[in-house]
Amino acid sequence: MLQVKEIDVYYGAIHALKKLSLEVEQGKIVTLIGANGAGKTTTLKTISGLLRPASGTITYKGVDLTRVPPEKIVGMGISQVPEGRRVFAPMTVQENLEMGAYLRKDKKEVQRDMELVFERFPRLKERRKQLAGTLSGGEQQMLAIGRALMARPELMLMDEPSMGLAPLLVREIFEIIKDINSRGTTILLVEQNAHMALSIAHKAYVVETGSIVLEGTPEQLMNSEEVKKAYLGG
Amino acid sequence: MPFTVYKGEVAIMLEFLQQLVNGLSLGAIYALIALGYTMVYGIIMLINFAHGDIMMVGAFVGFYSITLLGTNIVMAMIFAMIACAVLGVLIEKIAYRPLRKSTRIAALITAIGMSLFLEYMTIFLIGPQQKVFPHSAFPHKEYDLMGLLITNKDIFIIISAVVLMLILQYIIKMTKTGKAMRAVSVDREAAVLMGISVDKTISITFAIGSALAAAAGVMVGVYYNTINPLMGIIPGLKAFVAAVLGGIGIIPGAMVGGFVMGILETFVSGYGSSLYRDAVAFGVLVLILLIKPTGLFGKDTGEKV
Ligand SMILES: Nc1ncnc2c1ncn2[C@@H]1O[C@H](COP(=O)(O)OP(=O)(O)O)[C@@H](O)[C@H]1O
Ligand SMILES: [Mg+2]
Numbered sequence: 001m002l003q004v005k006e007i008d009v010y011y012g013a014i015h016a017l018k019k020l021s022l023e024v025e026q027g028k029i030v031t032l033i034g035a036n037g038a039g040k041t042t043t044l045k046t047i048s049g050l051l052r053p054a055s056g057t058i059t060y061k062g063v064d065l066t067r068v069p070p071e072k073i074v075g076m077g078i079s080q081v082p083e084g085r086r087v088f089a090p091m092t093v094q095e096n097l098e099m100g101a102y103l104r105k106d107k108k109e110v111q112r113d114m115e116l117v118f119e120r121f122p123r124l125k126e127r128r129k130q131l132a133g134t135l136s137g138g139e140q141q142m143l144a145i146g147r148a149l150m151a152r153p154e155l156m157l158m159d160e161p162s163m164g165l166a167p168l169l170v171r172e173i174f175e176i177i178k179d180i181n182s183r184g185t186t187i188l189l190v191e192q193n194a195h196m197a198l199s200i201a202h203k204a205y206v207v208e209t210g211s212i213v214l215e216g217t218p219e220q221l222m223n224s225e226e227v228k229k230a231y232l233g234g
Numbered sequence: 235m236p237f238t239v240y241k242g243e244v245a246i247m248l249e250f251l252q253q254l255v256n257g258l259s260l261g262a263i264y265a266l267i268a269l270g271y272t273m274v275y276g277i278i279m280l281i282n283f284a285h286g287d288i289m290m291v292g293a294f295v296g297f298y299s300i301t302l303l304g305t306n307i308v309m310a311m312i313f314a315m316i317a318c319a320v321l322g323v324l325i326e327k328i329a330y331r332p333l334r335k336s337t338r339i340a341a342l343i344t345a346i347g348m349s350l351f352l353e354y355m356t357i358f359l360i361g362p363q364q365k366v367f368p369h370s371a372f373p374h375k376e377y378d379l380m381g382l383l384i385t386n387k388d389i390f391i392i393i394s395a396v397v398l399m400l401i402l403q404y405i406i407k408m409t410k411t412g413k414a415m416r417a418v419s420v421d422r423e424a425a426v427l428m429g430i431s432v433d434k435t436i437s438i439t440f441a442i443g444s445a446l447a448a449a450a451g452v453m454v455g456v457y458y459n460t461i462n463p464l465m466g467i468i469p470g471l472k473a474f475v476a477a478v479l480g481g482i483g484i485i486p487g488a489m490v491g492g493f494v495m496g497i498l499e500t501f502v503s504g505y506g507s508s509l510y511r512d513a514v515a516f517g518v519l520v521l522i523l524l525i526k527p528t529g530l531f532g533k534d535t536g537e538k539v
Contacts, residue, residue, distance in 0.1 A: 050423055074429040086424040088417050099417050102410070103429035151429070 001026040001186055002047070002078075007056030009039075009210075016042045017055070018210040023164050024155065024188050031197040031218075032190045033231055034207035040190040041083050043207070044157045045190075048080050049073045054060050060155070076185045077154035080137060081161055083190075085144040089133030093124050096132050096143055100150030110150070117146040120176070138169040145176065155186045162193045174200055194231035198222055206231070236430075248381045253504045254497060259388045261496025267448035267473030268480070268488035268495075269402065269441030276419040277439045279338065282347040284325060285447055286470015287352035292318045292448025293461040294356065300371045307371050311394065311404065311452045315445035322444025323437045345539045352456070353470035356463035367455040370535035384419060392452045398449055399489060402442065415439055419483070433516035472499070479522055481529030489529065 002024040010019040017039050023169035024030045034040050045051045047058055049070030058065040063074060074080075079100070084203055088096050097117060101110045121142045127135060143160055148156055158177065162170040171191065178200050181187050191197035198204055198218040206214040206227060214221060221227045249484040266287055274282045292314040329348050333341045351483040408414035416427040419437045426432060454469060455461045476495040480487025495515060503511045522529060 048427060050426060069431075071429050071431045080427050082424060082427060086427075088420045088422055088424065090420060091413070095413055095416075097411060098410070099425070099428045099430070102414065130359055149426075185274060222271045 001061065002044070002058075002188070003059045004047065005057045005059070007053035007058065008048060009042055009051055009053050016210055017035040017046065017053070018213055020207070021056075022212060022215070025203070026154075026182075026186050027184070028202040029177070029187045029189060029200055030203045032195055032205045032207055033191050033194045035230070036192065037052060038207045039210040040088050040207060041159055044080060044159050044188070044190055046077065046083075047073075048158060074151050074153075077152075078156040079148040079153035079155075081141075081144045081148045081159060083159035083163070085137075085140045085153040087135075087140050087143050087147070088131040090131055092129055093132055093135070093143060095130040096147050096201055097124075097150050100147035101152075104150075104152070113150055113152065116148055121146055128143075138165055138172075140182065141165065141169075141173060142176075145173075145180075149180070149185075153185060156180065156189065157188050157190075159190045160192060162191065162196060163190075168197060194198070194227070237357050246379075249504075251382055253500050254502070255382060255384060255388060257497030257500035259391040259453075259496070260500060261493035262392050263450045263453045263457065264469065265489045265498045266395055266446045266453070266475045267396065267491025268470060268476040269399075269485065270490045271474055271477040272480070272483055272485060272488040273415075273439050273443045274483075276417065278330070278334065278438055280330060280341050281474065281482075282330075282443075283342070283470075284348035284352055285443070286466035286468075286473070287317050287349050288322055288325075288444045288466070289350060289358065289447040289451040289454070289470065290320060290461070290463060290466035292444075292451030293358070293455045293465065294365075294451075294463075295448065296452035296455055297367060297461060300368055307390070307452070307456065308394075310371070311449050313380065314452050316446040318444040318448035319441040320445075322440040325444075326436060326440040331436075333517060338374045338522045352419055353384075353463055353466070360463070362463060364460045367459050367461060369459075372456055391457060392450065394453070398446060400487070402446070402485075406444070411435075411438060442466075468512060474513075475515045475519045475522075479529055481516060481532030484529065484531045487529055487531035 004020065004022045006019040007017055008015070008019060020039065020043060021034065025068050032040055032043060036224050042051060043145065044132065046053055049068060053066055060076060060078065063076070069077065090097065097114050101113065104110050123139055124143060124146060132140065135143060145161065150230060161173050165173065177187060177189065189197055189201065200223060201218050204211050204216065204218050204221045206221065214227065222232070267285065270285050271282060273280065274280060295314040295317045296310040299305045299313045300307070305313065325348055328342060329344050333344055372387065377384045406415065414425065414430045414435050415438065417428065417430060420430055422432055454465065472495055474490035477488045479494060480491030495518065496513055498518065499511055502514045526532065
């Protein structure tokens with residue numbers, strides 16, 4: 001479904017991604033784990049078109065995404081739950097969800113999808129007229145996920161959805177991710193929380209200083225000495 | 235029509251209300267101009283110093299619409315709004331967009347350059363003389379409302395300003411475009427992830443802000459009767475102060491700031507001296523910057539467009 005091939009991405013003089021490659025197969029949950037500053041967010045931003053690779057290709061369903069304007073990429077079926085949630089704080093919960101469906105013209109279906117989001121996250125329904133900035137961290141994360149779902153994505157990019165949440169909420173978020181995937185949405189999940197990510201993924205990559213250093217099934221990675229030492233706390 | 239004559243405290247009260255009425259029209263004009271400043275600042279963090287000059291171009295388009303095409307004042311205002319919407323979009327595309335990633339000071343200097351360009355281009359094209367807004371387009375009428383003198387100019391300015399502000403509120407609060415404008419002003423990158431085109435949204439913001447300025451320009455023509463190529467400078471600066479007073483980037487702030495500045499100005503010239511009229515605006519600016527730089531409505535989480 002998505003092939004990232006040997007991309008190089010720079011921030012000015014900083015070489016953030018070095019010939020990074022990865023592949024996401026349709027219907028799967030693929031996780032990209034790595035320490036802070038390894039290049040996870042940069043990878044997702046480059047797929048979404050917010051950053052452009054200096055070299056390399058990103059192919060999605062046969063189309064080279066590096067030539068597509070960023071605001072068109074979501075229309076091709078790729079939505080993102082960005083790091084730090086990035087909800088529109090001074091807008092209401094409902095308006096945030098409407099923004100998620102910005103490119104869609106099928107008004108009736110959008111209404112239906114909003115009801116589905118509210119079914120999935122009843123707390124959002126109670127707060128639909130409230131400003132997003134007044135929600136708790138967990139609720140904001142749910143809003144960010146709901147907003148990304150409103151685009152009806154085939155591929156959802158998620159950037160550390162568990163960041164800053166209490167353990168109970170982290171569990172809930174991972175259950176939600178599994179459920180979204182079981183209903184047909186492919187997921188590329190970026191995480192520092194390797195334990196949880198490996199427990200739900202079908203395939204995993206480890207990124208270090210801008211390059212993939214390991215890849216395999218979650219079982220393979222969980223048993224690897226390097227991963228145990230660096231990411232699973234011994 | 236014989237006007238009622240009041241004495242004593244009633245007269246003082248009436249005089250006060252009369253100043254208030256006069257201030258409202260001027261305030262409505264400042265508010266409309268301030269809205270454009272604040273909307274543009276909210277979305278690209280630029281003080282568009284050419285904004286007052288767009289207002290001036292609007293006044294001239296209105297003038298020629300009346301004198302050459304023979305339209306009425308409402309049509310003149312609509313033509314001016316359309317012309318300036320296009321002008322605003324072009325200015326952003328040609329002058330500001332290429333600098334979007336450069337320093338703010340570079341953009342600011344370009345805006346000042348654009349302001350001078352519009353002023354002197356207008357002088358080059360039609361000469362520096364002032365033009366008189368034709369009386370035929372707006373036959374003067376006045377009404378006595380329980381002792382208050384109200385002119386049809388005041389009524390026209392206040393009603394059209396209120397209508398335009400209501401339309402603006404509707405666009406920003408209710409329409410998809412308005413929501414996209416807010417989203418871009420809050421978090422441009424997140425807005426792009428929604429599929430919102432930042433370029434298009436910024437263009438729309440310039441179009442709306444410039445159209446409001448154009449309407450204000452036609453109102454200035456009606457209010458003062460005369461227009462000239464440098465007429466945008468002082469009202470532009472005062473409206474800028476109004477936007478800062480309300481909290482730059484905050485739409486209701488610009489409306490309130492505009493009315494406050496207009497009313498303040500009429501009171502100063504009514505009770506003090508019109509010599510101090512212009513000084514007041516800058517006194518207010520200094521005071522805000524000293525006391526509350528974020529403006530009346532400003533807080534860290536305030537909504538910006
Ligand atoms: N806006 C930026 N400007 C300069 N360097 C950046 C910027 N964003 C990230 N970087 C650098 O790029 C590298 C990768 O960052 P990032 O992709 O955010 O890592 P991660 O998401 O894995 O924590 C880091 O070294 C970081 O310092
Ligand atoms: Mg990150």
